[in-house]
Amino acid sequence: MRTSHRFTRTTATATGLALALTLSACGGSSTPAATTPAATASSNASTGATATTSTVTVSDAWAKAMPDLSTSRMTAVFGVVTNTGTQPVTVTGATTSASPMTELHETVVVNGEKAMRKVEGGFTLQPGAKRELKPGGDHIMVMGLTSPVPVGQKVKVTLALSDGTTTEFDAVAKPFSAADERYDHGSGHGGHGGTGTKSMAPTPTDSATPAPLATSH
Amino acid sequence: MTTTPEQPERPRPASPSRRTLLGGAAVLTGAALGGAVAGHAAARSGVAVDGPPAGTATAATTFGAQTVAFHGEHQAGIATPQQAHGMFIGLDLRPGANRARLAGMLQVLSDDAARLTQGRAPLAALEGDTAATPSRLTVTFGFGPGLFTAAGRAAACPAVIASFPTFTTDRLEKAWGQSDLLLQVCADDPVTMSYAARRLVRDAAPFTTVRWTQAGFVNARGTEADGTTARNLMGMRDGTANERDPAQVDQVLWNRDPALPWLNGGSQLVLRRIRIDLPTWDDVEPEAKEISFGRRLADGSPLTGHHEFDVLDRHARDATGFLIVEPNAHAARAQARSGAERMIRRAYNYDDGFRPDGTADTGLLFAAYQADLATAFVPVQRRLAASDALNTWTTHVGSAVYAVPPGAPEGSYVGATLVA
Secondary structure, three states, X not given: XXXXXXXXXXXXXXXXXXXXXXXXXXXXXXXXXXXXXXXXXXXXXXXXXXXOOOOEXXXXXXXXXXXXXXXXXXXXXXXXXXXXXXXXXXXXXXXXXXXXXXXXXXXXXXXXXXXXXXXXXXXXXOOOOEEEEOOOXXXXXXEOOOOOEOOOOEEEEEEEEOOOOEEEEEEEEEOOOOOOOEEOOOOOXXXXXXXXXXXXXXXXXXXXXXXXXXXXX | OOOXXXXXOOOOOOOHHHHHHHOOOOOOOOHHHHHHHHHHHHHHOOOOOOOOOOOOOOHXXXXXXXXOOOOOOOOOOOOOOOOOEEEEEEEEEOOOOOHHHHHHHHHHHHHHHXXXXXXXXXXXXXXXXXXXXXXXXXXXXXXXHHHHHHOOOHHHXXXXXXXXXXXXXXXXXHHHOOXXXXXXXXXXXXXXXXXXXXXXXXXXXXXXXXXXXXXXXXXXXXXXXXXXXXXXXXXXXXXXXXXXXXXXXXXXXXXXXXXXXXHOXXXXXXXXXXXXXXXXXXXXXXHHXXXXXXXXXOOXXXXXXXXXXXXXXXXXXXXXOOEOOOOOOHHHHHOXXXXXXXXEEOOEEEEEEEOOOOOEEXXXXXXXXXXXXXXXXXXXXXXXXXXXXHHHOEEEEEEEEEEEOOOOOOOOOOOHHHHO
């Protein structure tokens, strides 16, 4: 799948920013909360700044509740991200109040099954565009939860943007039990938590004809 | 399927009158218009058509898009004109409930209700097609005594709800008894209602277990004109005595107890499951039915009046000096003796199917809202328990009472005035 390649159309600075976040995320247990201002950032931006007026808004945000961390310490944040500005902007990273490690993820089809992986370069939105982060699609992956996330708790999320601004929103934790996609990454983070192993796509019995979906109940 | 006057084609297998309509007429396209013409033609030729011809239903005759506002001073589903379907779900709190967890639960459920009632899927639902026909969906929350205790706010529970009396005719079954939390889910469309109930209970599941579900119905929308008082399964118009003037409705419904400021804009609900022996009632002569009820079957008019909304006069006597309405007629016994006895009745029929012996489990989910149960339902039910002709056929087998919080403003949630 060449899905990730569409995210490479960003400024060099943003790409460098994304890489910086990537490297620090893989290597250590904490992700810097600050964003490095891009060359075109407004003069108000500074390292560790709270949100300046951002053109990116997030609505209908929610997180998968994790009231019990015994089987998994990961969760995900979803919502609708809108670029209300006149310039393309890239969501280059995210931090949350729930854990020190957050990544932007996309869902791709690998060997006929949906799988998730980190998005290199972040999500780019054209002016006026909306991008829905949803189960089975793009989302914000939250790893290394430090404490349970019960239903109803608000997770504070901060998105880092390529123009040097940030945008903050609350994601309310909701029960969610649909199948988790397989996590596809060579770094050994392991599979996502979740009780189901039900595949969301038909498993092909041969390369030509997908098998019918099993109706198992 | 296109014809034009300039293009006479070989005869179609349609009625001649259809072709007459088409002659010189505009081009026909699409099955819908063809269907309309066929139906119209059928009508012109005197052929009976079952219902409107296919394709003639327009947006004006469908109700699925109609909504009732969720946010506001009062919760919806109380003064709202009654929807065709209603479901009452009694929930009990799991151990470990506390004020903070209750706040979290109520925020999530309120958000779900706010979305569902406006035709949107709740957060975390994978698609929104079923939610897209809200059909006047309302979701109304009620708090039982257990919820106040769990929140550490027992003193905020109205005394009559914390300790609700029993009545001499009660045959209450614990299965239909008091719960900590109530969801009243009503809509004109049963699929919409079922979906909303399912999403709400799903999100409540981390905090609650389900004690009971009581689902009911009145006449389907469109059976009679909107606003017609629905019939119960005894065949009687049910709810005629409700106040209809909005100012009077407000007087009946909303909390006035200064000791419970958190409840201002809220109300109190009694939900009684009334089993009705319909097979026996079916064998009662219509005249006897009307005498027992005090109203006529045909139109719900009181025996002392001519029209449904004529006020029943319990004291009216006929020419020979006898009371026109029997003193123990239901409508006479139930009639409010003072303004404080008034309620807004929002009852739903229930029909839970047949037992092996062929008898049916049927009755009335008697739901009534009032500012104060202690001055309304309690004295009225005492009077009915003491004497009511309908007691021959009706038995109260379930009872639950709730404080009904005020409405939530935008950005807030139902119950915030109690647990926030």
